[in-house]
Amino acid sequence: MSASGKLRTGVVGLGAMGGPMARNLASAGLLQAVWNRTTSRATELGTELGVTAAPSLEQLAGACNVVLTCVSADEDLVEVVEQLLPRLNQGDVVVDTSTVNPLTARVLAERLAAVGVGFVDAPVSGGVEGAKRGALSVMAGGNSAEIERIRPVLEAISANITHMGPVGSGQATKAVNQVIVGGVAEAVCEALALSEKLNLPSERLLTVLGAGAAGSWFLEHRGATMLENRFDTGFKPALLLKDLKIVRQLAQDLDIKLPMVESAIRDYEVLLEGGNDDKDISGLIRLKRGSVAG
Numbered sequence: 235m236s237a238s239g240k241l242r243t244g245v246v247g248l249g250a251m252g253g254p255m256a257r258n259l260a261s262a263g264l265l266q267a268v269w270n271r272t273t274s275r276a277t278e279l280g281t282e283l284g285v286t287a288a289p290s291l292e293q294l295a296g297a298c299n300v301v302l303t304c305v306s307a308d309e310d311l312v313e314v315v316e317q318l319l320p321r322l323n324q325g326d327v328v329v330d331t332s333t334v335n336p337l338t339a340r341v342l343a344e345r346l347a348a349v350g351v352g353f354v355d356a357p358v359s360g361g362v363e364g365a366k367r368g369a370l371s372v373m374a375g376g377n378s379a380e381i382e383r384i385r386p387v388l389e390a391i392s393a394n395i396t397h398m399g400p401v402g403s404g405q406a407t408k409a410v411n412q413v414i415v416g417g418v419a420e421a422v423c424e425a426l427a428l429s430e431k432l433n434l435p436s437e438r439l440l441t442v443l444g445a446g447a448a449g450s451w452f453l454e455h456r457g458a459t460m461l462e463n464r465f466d467t468g469f470k471p472a473l474l475l476k477d478l479k480i481v482r483q484l485a486q487d488l489d490i491k492l493p494m495v496e497s498a499i500r501d502y503e504v505l506l507e508g509g510n511d512d513k514d515i516s517g518l519i520r521l522k523r524g525s526v527a528g
């Protein structure tokens with residue numbers, strides 16, 4: 235991709251986050267093609283947005299000079315990059331918005347650099363709501379020139395882009411972010427389970443809590459729905475469990491203890507073992523209510 239060349243972006247992984255990102259890239263005139271493992275998702279979105287639903291990752295790579303990935307976990311990302319590799323061209327950039335271990339980001343960056351392809355780790359925060367509004371917070375790791383080249387792509391999906399340092403530092407930042415996300419979810423779910431036992435009026439409770447020092451993104455966006463027992467949109471517990479295990483690995487490597495993270499890991503394991511694979515982590519309130527065996 236020449237420095238002034240038009241950005242032709244392909245999006246890989248059209249789930250809860252990747253789908254809305256692709257829509258925002260299409261609105262910005264930057265979307266060239268989409269690909270998804272379950273083909274029907276790509277065909278439907280491709281038709282809706284008037285872009286190519288690439289039949290294979292190789293074909294997507296051939297049609298694009300920027301590939302934005304948003305898949306579940308480390309091994310999925312590695313698989314995807316291996317399939318993209320044969321058709322990526324020198325100067326192309328892979329920008330990964332999934333949450334993975336910083337080491338995975340560094341290994342993939344080296345693998346791609348060997349064929350002249352750039353890599354930016356750009357994990358995001360802001361939930362499905364942030365993805366839909368194109369208002370995510372991007373934690374970018376990589377070299378400045380590459381980040382500048384793909385800046386319009388990041389701008390189309392986000393309200394804030396922060397360059398944290400070399401490749402891997404975006405994912406290291408995301409690990410820190412997930413300690414807070416996991417901890418806040420523990421606190422809010424426990425607090426609201428207690429409020430139910432105390433028979434407090436839910437609407438007034440959420441208003442007063444949100445207006446003071448207990449306010450948070452999670453309380454604001456998930457408080458009402460979890461009190462209505464709806465866990466049907468957002469961030470899957472299995473994905474947060476994956477993130478917390480990344481955090482655990484980093485903590486072990488650094489020889490530090492994160493007891494709250496360990497406690498959250500146990501909670502999500504119990505929740506998932508009980509078959510509670512909700513679409514959102516706020517389903518954790520059921521464990522805090524005692525309605526899931528621990």
Ligand code: NAP
Pocket residue numbers: 246247248249250251252270271272275304305306307309310311313314331332333334358359360361362468469470473474477
């Ligand atoms: P999701 O709705 O479950 O979507 C996952 C996507 O990854 C789907 O498109 C899925 O394809 C694809 N995928 C999984 N394994 C794959 C493989 N081996 N090869 C190719 N594609 C594969 O998850 P999501 O919520 O969008 O999350 C995606 C990433 O963003 C995760 O790393 C997550 O931790 C991170 N994230 C999520 C949120 C959130 O609030 N949801 C916020 C920030 C970051 P299929 O359609 O075929 O299953």
